[in-house]
Amino acid sequence: MVARPPRLVAHLDMDAFYASVELLRRPELRGQALVIGGGRGGLEAPGRRLGSYTGRGVVTTATYEARAFGVHSGMGLMKAAALAPHALLLPVDFDEYRRLSRKFKLAVARQAPCIEDRGIDEIYIDLDDVPGVHEAVGHDRWGGARAVAQELKNNVYEATGLRCSIGLANNKLLAKVASDLDKPDGLSLLMPEDLPQRYWPLPVRRIHGIGPKSGAQLHQLGIVTIGELAALEPAQLIDCFGDSLGRWLHEAAHGRDDRPVLTSSEPVSLSRETTFEQDLHPRVDRALLTTALVRQVERVSQDLVTRGYVGRTVGIKLRFDDFRTVTRDCTLEVATDQAELILRSARECLKRVLLSRRLRLLGVRVSSLQRKGLEEPAVEPPSVALAKPRSRTKREPDETPAPARGARESQVQLSFFAENPTQTDTPGLGIQGGG
DNA sequence: TCTGGGGTCCTAGGACCC
DNA sequence: TCTGGGGTCCTAGGACCC
Numbered sequence: 046m047v048a049r050p051p052r053l054v055a056h057l058d059m060d061a062f063y064a065s066v067e068l069l070r071r072p073e074l075r076g077q078a079l080v081i082g083g084g085r086g087g088l089e090a091p092g093r094r095l096g097s098y099t100g101r102g103v104v105t106t107a108t109y110e111a112r113a114f115g116v117h118s119g120m121g122l123m124k125a126a127a128l129a130p131h132a133l134l135l136p137v138d139f140d141e142y143r144r145l146s147r148k149f150k151l152a153v154a155r156q157a158p159c160i161e162d163r164g165i166d167e168i169y170i171d172l173d174d175v176p177g178v179h180e181a182v183g184h185d186r187w188g189g190a191r192a193v194a195q196e197l198k199n200n201v202y203e204a205t206g207l208r209c210s211i212g213l214a215n216n217k218l219l220a221k222v223a224s225d226l227d228k229p230d231g232l233s234l235l236m237p238e239d240l241p242q243r244y245w246p247l248p249v250r251r252i253h254g255i256g257p258k259s260g261a262q263l264h265q266l267g268i269v270t271i272g273e274l275a276a277l278e279p280a281q282l283i284d285c286f287g288d289s290l291g292r293w294l295h296e297a298a299h300g301r302d303d304r305p306v307l308t309s310s311e312p313v314s315l316s317r318e319t320t321f322e323q324d325l326h327p328r329v330d331r332a333l334l335t336t337a338l339v340r341q342v343e344r345v346s347q348d349l350v351t352r353g354y355v356g357r358t359v360g361i362k363l364r365f366d367d368f369r370t371v372t373r374d375c376t377l378e379v380a381t382d383q384a385e386l387i388l389r390s391a392r393e394c395l396k397r398v399l400l401s402r403r404l405r406l407l408g409v410r411v412s413s414l415q416r417k418g419l420e421e422p423a424v425e426p427p428s429v430a431l432a433k434p435r436s437r438t439k440r441e442p443d444e445t446p447a448p449a450r451g452a453r454e455s456q457v458q459l460s461f462f463a464e465n466p467t468q469t470d471t472p473g474l475g476i477q478g479g480g
Numbered sequence: 481t482c483t484g485g486g487g488t489c490c491t492a493g494g495a496c497c498c
Numbered sequence: 499t500c501t502g503g504g505g506t507c508c509t510a511g512g513a514c515c516c
Contacts, residue, residue, distance in 0.1 A: 121484095316485085320485085
């Protein structure tokens with residue numbers, strides 16, 4: 046792991062990655078309006094029209110031909126179908142995207158091994174020690190880096206048949222912005238002296254970390270461009286956004302960022318969640334909900350085992366039909382990867398939610414991860430499964446009073462948390478006794 | 481014809497300990 | 499008994515990203 050800030054860094058972003066991968070194996074579709082997304086509840090066979098889609102999927106990627114109709118990623122597929130019914134819908138094929146992802150990263154690594162993984166289709170590359178940059182001095186370093194970046198693009202194309210865009214700068218923040226300046230198939234340098242001309246005129250949302258909320262808040266202050274943001278006194282920003290975010294906004298607007306390129310990282314949490322095809326009623330659909338809970342628990346447990354981690358905190362996530370989301374979690378005495386213990390904890394968490402509406406989504410998460418076999422020893426002997434609960438005497442609207450007294454409420458909860466569901470694909474996980 | 485799934489990081493308040 | 503500060507752990511929610 047490199048702990049120093051790089052002096053020259055590249056951000057490499059694959060161009061319309063999923064769509065490009067699909068076109069690679071279906072070149073006859075080139076030029077057509079193409080939408081990739083969905084999964085469950087949708088059409089799985091390639092070549093079907095988007096117009097006949099029913100389900101709750103979203104657009105993962107759309108080609109420019111489809112975008113011309115107003116379709117964009119994140120949009121519900123039903124809405125996209127209304128806008129572009131003739132577009133072709135392809136299901137996401139993550140296995141194939143991951144295969145090509147490994148290929149392009151390998152191609153880069155052969156030339157520039159100091160790489161930070163930023164997901165399936167992008168990476169940061171520390172160029173300081175790369176031959177061609179390393180021995181150059183002064184302004185020649187930028188020239189050397191440009192040549193290296195061009196080589197990287199060529200190598201990625203040779204290895205995968207896919208195009209990418211690369212941004213070069215003296216930190217990650219600016220490299221990310223630079224890679225977006227000339228898409229697709231771009232190669233952009235953003236040098237310190239370029240900031241007034243090429244960075245400050247951009248809208249604030251182009252900064253990685255300013256999302257819809259902060260963007261809207263800045264707009265309300267009359268701040269549209271990065272330059273306008275840079276002109277504000279830090280104190281003003283701290284006033285509006287708090288100490289941490291305020292300071293960061295100021296630094297970012299001036300193009301300052303000293304984060305190192307991290308070549309490895311440990312996961313913080315693992316989770317699985319599912320959105321139901323139809324919203325489920327906590328009482329009427331209790332068997333389906335129980336089955337779903339057990340299934341998500343098993344998947345998380347399997348993920349933990351496969352990756353060699355155990356976790357101390359088990360949490361659940363619920364989304365109601367009005368899209369309100371609640372989470373509950375609890376911490377165990379001893380980290381685990383066992384489905385049975387995760388399930389028991391998840392049920393405990395669920396008891397603390399008032400199930401007043403139909404449910405749209407159910408998720409299970411395990412966090413506070415440690416590598417299995419390297420766990421920190423428990424402070425006390427693990428005589429009790431659940432750690433002593435702390436804090437939170439305050440009651441939220443979704444929380445049940447403890448203990449639950451309202452007859453109707455507790456009835457609903459009991460029906461959801463039935464410990465011997467009539468219908469489950471893993472009866473072995475049913476918990477005996479009723480705590 | 482509303483809004484996926486898998487993550488990270490931050491904030492904030494209370495409990496608890498010194 | 500009261501007052502108070504600092505640090506850490508735990509939980510809930512939210513912003514943001516790919």
